[in-house]
Amino acid sequence: MRLLLVEDDPVLGDGLKTGLSQAGFTVDWAQDGAAADAALDCEQFALAILDLGLPRLEGLEVLRRLRRRGQTLPVLILTARDSTGEKVAGLDAGADDYLIKPIDLDELAARIRALLRRAGGRAAPVLEVGPLRLDPASHQVELEGQPVNLSTREFSILQLLVENAGRVISRSQLEAALYGWGDSLESNAVEVHIHHLRKKLGSDSIRTLRGVGYTFPR
Structure with a gap:
């Protein structure tokens, strides 16, 4: 964030x-x-x-x-x-x-x-969608009870998508939320992080709406 x-x-x-x-x-x-x-x-x-x-x-x-x-x-x-x-x-x-x-x-x-x-309109400190559990305080992610190792940026992208599960988040929204002043940003940086997340969480974990953005299914 x-x-x-x-x-x-x-x-x-x-x-x-x-x-x-x-x-x-x-x-x-x-x-x-x-x-x-x-x-x-x-x-x-x-x-x-x-x-x-x-x-x-x-x-x-x-x-x-x-x-x-x-x-x-x-x-x-x-x-x-x-x-x-x-x-x-x-x-x-x-x-x-x-x-x-x-x-x-x-x-x-x-x-x-x-x-x-x-x-964000939520009370629970831990985010849970289906078999995924994400704890913003400890920066820990579990999938079906098993820990998933994520980089800081991967965690941040996943957190934003899970907090907005079912809604589409554009690439520009992800970039604006995750990259600050002075951060170097490659043109395909978000796509690379999404690719790594899919490898760790499953190919269907994050859906792409071509030309619109990404969504984490409810």
Whole structure:
């Protein structure tokens, strides 16, 4: 899943980007509010992690502009501002969660997964479709009770398809969800990952609708 991290502290931002990437997320990092506002206006993210004390545009104003555009993207505020009034202001402006720095990285990743579950309209932490079981927290996949070894990108593609089982996801949607700024992307990268997934899960596990996209059958 592709996240936007908005943090002006270079040391903290680098640590969060590295840690969340190791947790399986694709992370783009904006270091000021204006850059974040522009990215949120024209690019697709699954969730935003937003600091409040930002140069060029305050974090709360970034959030207000996002909500005025009608965007329902989950937003987790991560800030050193810890007064009750500031928490109330952030949540009332449209934030979905509010955390105080410093934060344990495991807790942050768990909060992100919880917000993504809620945004996807599901309560169960583990995804199950037919004989397939996928656990976003542990990055483990089982097919008919047997573990399946997947690369990080293969897991991310499969998770997105399983979360949308029965619906068609286009190649451009997969690319937008999985590849961040600066990532090199070969023209056939998605097709290669799909090919590897079919070898591991079965040739009929993912269906192609030519010229439209891919679907994981219910």
